[in-house]
Amino acid sequence: MPRFFSNKRLILLLVGVIVLVALISFSLKDRQNATLPEQIVKDVVGFGQSLFSKPAHYITGTLDKIDGILNTYEENKHLKARLKEYAATQAELADVRADNKTLREIVDKKDSLRDYEPIQATVISRNPDQWEEKIVIDKGSVAGVKLNRAVITASGLIGKVVLVTPFKSTVELLSTENSNFRVAAVIPGDEAIFGLIEGYDQARGELIMKRIDSNFHIKEGQKVESSGLGGIFPKGLLIGEVTEVSTDDFGLTKLAYIRPAADFSMLDHVMVANRSSGVTSGTDGEVDEEEEGEDGS
Structure with a gap:
């Protein structure tokens, strides 16, 4: 025992451990007020942190600003290049429009297959019959x-008007299974590919474009539009894009599956495209032979 107490280092170590444990247990207590030593330590540490953090934040903020300026410079260069392309495209479009106008004046043709007068309408009901999918809109012959x-x-073409009353109209959708519903369509490109939208595959949720010449090569992702040749639909209305190409039952022509551009299940606001050329209509729904040739009725 006397030898134990004579070892000062061991005694100091034990006392230090005891004090450390006491301080830890004291600091772990649920206290609302800090002791004077704790306040001094916290204040000194906080002052030291603020002393070093402020310059560090300043330097970091400066570096971020420099990086932002460099990024803005690069984005500005990119946007200027795009703006030049846009200006060139606008100039080219203006030239094309001028040439088009001149050519129309030469041939004395004022109308275009693309021309139509839009009539805004709202869908007020939908036919529950899935065989002939139809919607009713709140505009009729009065409008x-x-x-x-x-x-x-x-988004694109959804159907055509099949019944008109003074204040309402019925629209048959492209998703109908009515075999008499046909749309003259075209896949635009260096060489236009024509066909007919005939039928709707319910399992795939896609339209079927038939009667395509087997000599044409069709790629997935190509856009499909109305051709304007049938007399009903204006030219250039987006129908969808090609997802798969196959051959018909006899192998003489090709058919393509078309993913519709418009969502037939979510229809609120639509437009009736009153075509201003290529169609002559009689009274109360009588249409010419050109129209009847497209819809197959």
Whole structure:
């Protein structure tokens, strides 16, 4: 025992451990007020942190600003290049429009297959019959709606008017299984590929484009538009894009599956495209032979 107490280092170590444990247990207590030593330590440490953190934050912020300036410079260069391309495209478009106008004046043709007068309408009901999918809109003959006019949304073509009353109209959708519903379509490109939208595959949720010449090569992802040749639908209305190409049952022509551009299940606001050329209509829904040739009725 006397030898134990004579070892000062061991005694100091034990005392230090005891004090450390006491301080730890004291600091772990649920206290609302810090002791004077704790306040001094916290203040000193906090002052030291603020002393070093402020310059560090300043340097970091400066570096971020420099990086932002460099990124802005690069983005500005990119946007200027795109702006030049846009200006060139606008100039080219203006030239094309001028040439088009000149050519129309030469041939004395004022109308275009793309021309139509849009009539805004709202869908008020939908036919529950899935075989002939139809919707009813709140515009009729009083608003200028006529029979067999194309109906579109902002996304693309959805169908045509099949019944008109003074204040309402019925629209048959492209997703109908009515075999008499046909749309003259085209796949634009260096060489236009023509065909007919005939039928809708319910399992795939896709339209079927038939009667395509087997000599043409069609790629997946190509856009499909209305051709304007049938007399009902204006030219250039987006229908969808090609997802798969196959051959018909006899192997003489090709068919393509088309993913519709418009969502037939979510229809609120639509437009009736009253075509201004290529269609002559009689009274109360009588249409010429050109129209009847497209819809197959």
